[in-house]
Amino acid sequence: xxxxxxxxxxxxxxxxxxxxxxxxxxxxxxxxxxxxxxxxxxxxxxxxxxxxxxxxxxxxxxxxxxxxxxxxxxxxxxxxxxxxxxxxxxxxxxxxxxxxxxxxxxxxxxxxxx
Amino acid sequence: xxxxxxxxxxxxxxxxxxxxxxxxxxxxxxxxxxxxxxxxxxxxxxxxxxxxxxxxxxxxxxxxxxxxxxxxxxxxxxxxxxxxxxxxxxxxxxxxxxxxxxxxxxxxxxxxxx
Numbered sequence: 001x002x003x004x005x006x007x008x009x010x011x012x013x014x015x016x017x018x019x020x021x022x023x024x025x026x027x028x029x030x031x032x033x034x035x036x037x038x039x040x041x042x043x044x045x046x047x048x049x050x051x052x053x054x055x056x057x058x059x060x061x062x063x064x065x066x067x068x069x070x071x072x073x074x075x076x077x078x079x080x081x082x083x084x085x086x087x088x089x090x091x092x093x094x095x096x097x098x099x100x101x102x103x104x105x106x107x108x109x110x111x112x113x114x
Numbered sequence: 115x116x117x118x119x120x121x122x123x124x125x126x127x128x129x130x131x132x133x134x135x136x137x138x139x140x141x142x143x144x145x146x147x148x149x150x151x152x153x154x155x156x157x158x159x160x161x162x163x164x165x166x167x168x169x170x171x172x173x174x175x176x177x178x179x180x181x182x183x184x185x186x187x188x189x190x191x192x193x194x195x196x197x198x199x200x201x202x203x204x205x206x207x208x209x210x211x212x213x214x215x216x217x218x219x220x221x222x223x224x225x226x227x228x
């Protein structure tokens with residue numbers, strides 16, 4: 001158990017809809033990352049938040065947005081969903097600890113768009 | 115741009131034998147971290163081993179060890195006494211100090227033959 005919690009584990013929704021994925025980082029971790037893993041692509045970095053502020057942005061579509069709340073949990077909002085958005089979405093966290101730069105992943109949220 | 119290359123899409127090994135997975139990376143940074151993550155069929159991303167670039171000693175974790183060649187920008191993973199539970203996709207990943215994001219290789223699918 002990495003200590004990173006993601007909900008929901010599975011989600012099926014229709015094209016055009018909007019969903020929210022939730023992530024609770026490991027206790028004490030200030031950084032939260034979101035990654036997307038499609039079947040035919042590797043792990044793509046979407047976005048990072050550090051203590052509530054956006055720190056780095058990757059290949060995140062304009063239809064997607066994220067935020068990190070004061071209690072450090074994060075949400076990834078996906079809107080106007082398309083079939084191609086079907087993927088496994090990972091949340092990960094890291095923090096100031098002996099583990100240094102180590103990033104720990106949650107179990108992922110499976111999104112299927114039909 | 116920082117890139118990570120895993121040149122072996124698939125590898126197989128007999129149970130109890132040793133296998134080495136290759137990884138090369140490209141960066142202009144001098145201080146960074148390298149990781150191997152394991153992704154079993156459950157799709158969870160599990161940290162296997164971590165190497166800090168400024169440390170010359172190769173990291174080891176039980177049956178897992180790395181051969182880190184900084185000048186050659188090579189970071190291979192050796193699995194000794196392979197077990198059926200080692201069957202998974204293995205990803206090599208790079209992160210500059212500061213952990214703004216992980217850059218992943220394409221992955222190597224490891225099969226363990228009983």
